[in-house]
Amino acid sequence: MNLNYSLNKDDYLQYQLYNASTTESTKKKRLKTWIIVTFIFIILSILFYQADNKLLTYYFIAFSIITLIFYPFYQRNQYKKYYGKFIDETYKNRFDKESNIIFNDMNFETFDFTGESKINYSSLEKIIEISSHFFLKVKNGGTLIIPKSKVENMEKVRIELKSLSEKIKIDYSTELNWKWK
Structure with missing residues (x-):
């Protein structure tokens, strides 16, 4: 993907x-x-x-x-x-700069104006879904932000991320009712 x-x-x-x-x-x-x-x-x-x-x-x-x-x-x-x-x-x-994420078999690669990085799936800690975004938390403290409104076929992304969480046995948290309070 x-x-x-x-x-x-x-x-x-x-x-x-x-x-x-x-x-x-x-x-x-x-x-x-x-x-x-x-x-x-x-x-x-x-x-x-x-x-x-x-x-x-x-x-x-x-x-x-x-x-x-x-x-x-x-x-x-x-x-x-x-x-x-x-x-x-x-x-x-970093605002409004194009980013690209490629999901491979064992890792995902990110590309943006600062460079590229490869993150192994084993370093993922948790995947969080709120009504507007997906957050992929990495064990080193970083987080990958994926805005739902800016990706094509959001349902396919959700299915892929749920499948990934089951594959590597990490928590997939769905908090669609979350709002700042």
């Missing part, structure tokens, strides 16, 4: 957001930050209550409730902005 496509900023962003949403350390960090910010406002409202300052007590109670409810939405946008800037700085020279 031979695939030709190009990646844009959104393709890289989808991968970064997916990776952040599934990495335990990032999930813990986001939860911890949310709890700490809310807790600080609660502590401040208690301190002002003890100081008999009702106005600031109500102010910080309101802020703690607002933070408890809306901070995850704010944080989600902040992460998206951060990853967007990171991608602009790191991958800007």
Whole structure:
């Protein structure tokens, strides 16, 4: 099988957001930050209550409730902005450049403007399918991004990748309902 496509900023962003949403350390960090910010406002409202300052007590109670409810939405946008800037700085020279992947019997070869590489199937760790992309995770930490919208005969690609995962006995994860939250 031979695939030709190009990646844009959104393709890289989808991968970064997916990776952040599934990495335990990032999930813990986001939860911890949310709890700490809310807790600080609660502590401040208690301190002002003890100081008999009702106005600031109500102010910080309101802020703690607002933070408890809306901070995850704010944080989600902040992460998206951060990853967007990171991608602009790191991958800007790779946007809209033609890439080619050739699947062989024992490996796949990738060709792009930076050069070519050969990756043995035995170095694949996991294949992930979300509604818009396939991600082929390699044991060395890299990931190959395949956007569904830019490949011809996406169903054939899905069948080929599922067959490959069974052949080399790696996990094929289907997360078609995944979205950044």
